[in-house]
Amino acid sequence: MSFTLTRRSRSGLTVVATLTALALTATACGSDGGSDSGSGSGSGDGGGGEDLAITFIPKNLGNPYFDASQVGGESAAEEFGGTFEQVGPTEATPDSQVSFINTATQQQAGALVVSANDPEAIGSALEQARDIDIPVVTMDSDTNPEYRDVFVAQADAEGIAQAQVDLVAEQIGDEGEVAILSAAANATNQNEWIELMEAELEENHPDIELVDVVYGDDDDQKSFDETAALLQSNPDLAGIISPTTVGIAAAARYLSTSEFQGEVALTGLGTPNQMREYIEDGTVEAFALWNPEELGYLSAYAASALAAGDISGEEGDTFTAGDLGEYTVGADGVVVLGEPTVFDESNIDDFDF
Known part of the structure; x- marks a missing residue:
């Protein structure tokens, strides 16, 4: 059995790919629980939109995947008038991100977007950020739900x-x-x-x-x-x-x-x-x-919406992510980007990321 997935990128290109027997459903990830402590605006350059200082912390630097998500995050920040910085470890180890989270917290970043190397190891550092009302978005790889406000998932x-x-x-x-x-x-x-x-x-x-x-x-x-x-x-x-x-x-x-x-x-x-x-x-x-540039773009907009107080990470919250349109927060604070695309010789030259 096969069917066709169609999606439109931010550039307006419609992508069509055939997946064999792929059934995507919008199910939730993670477990019950979570805190509202990060739902307000950041105490540094927060408030969402203009002047929001957003810090991306990927699993590791020098990774082409996160280079692409960085492009999306920078583009989103430019659109809503914020500033963007990406920092992180060179190796994707469980506790390698902690010092970068701590530094961003000390500098009172407006919002954090983190792709977690471990669901537990960075939890305490993220809690400290949320204790001073810095919104935390996880992207690509989640922590335990109680350590963040929203998780932006690539796909189901x-x-x-x-x-x-x-x-x-x-x-x-x-x-x-x-x-x-x-x-x-x-x-x-x-x-x-x-x-x-x-x-x-x-x-x-x-x-x-x-x-x-x-x-x-x-x-x-x-x-x-x-x-x-x-x-x-x-x-x-x-x-x-x-x-x-x-x-x-x-x-x-x-x-x-x-x-x-x-x-x-x-x-x-x-x-x-x-x-x-x-x-x-x-x-x-x-x-x-999926398109990692769009993943970074959506994650930055989710962080902006949290910092502005437009959403709190509760199920049913909605926000607009620039050219990608409107998104709804699902159970356990999960936002799903969309369906993955299959690449083969018939379509690979249509993409540049």
Whole structure:
């Protein structure tokens, strides 16, 4: 079964892609709980809109995915008259973001947007920010819900997981051994997707066996080395799923010059600019992702709405995110960007991020 996803980007380009058996639903992520302590305007340059000083703290710097979300965040801040800064660690480790959060709090940032490396490790630092009414938005990878006001999710978690399973199943004939090359072992989004992929494989793909899950820590060289080790340890491997843009690009780089090119399928989540050459040389047939620039753009607007007091993160709150239009906050303070897009040789040249 297949159907077509259509979405319009901020540039006005309509994107059409076909996903096999992908059913996206707007379900909530996280657990009950949460605080309203960050729903007011920031005590520094807060207030939303003009003069809002917004600080983005990604999992790590030098990551093309977060370079793209930075472009979106900067664009949004320019539109609503705020200022933008992106700071963060060079390595995506559980506690590496704490010092950057503490510094932003001490400087009384107007709002924080954080992609969490761990659901718990940065919780105390975020609570300190919210204690002085700095709104906290998590983006891409969530904390526990009580540590933030709103989580801007890329897409529905079940849909992301199923899209990747469906892609690998189609490419390996729905049978054989597969492995997962993930990012950090503590990454909230990665672990949720892996759990959902395991359930999807068990329930609907009995002839596919998940033989290993390894972690490249969103580091190019480590992900490259883990790919090599996977193939050495599993000589019958039919496919690799890498739900991380750093991982899939590193795995593709390894496969492209190895005897496994064209023999071992690779799919997951990647950016078109990283993966274009591997689509063109046949290393990769298809992969998926949402637009990370739009994710950063939406997250900045959510932060602005919180700082202005237009929303508090309660279910049913609505706000307008510039050219993306109106969004509604769902259960547990979750805002969903939209559906992922599948990229292959037919459409990859339509994108530049």
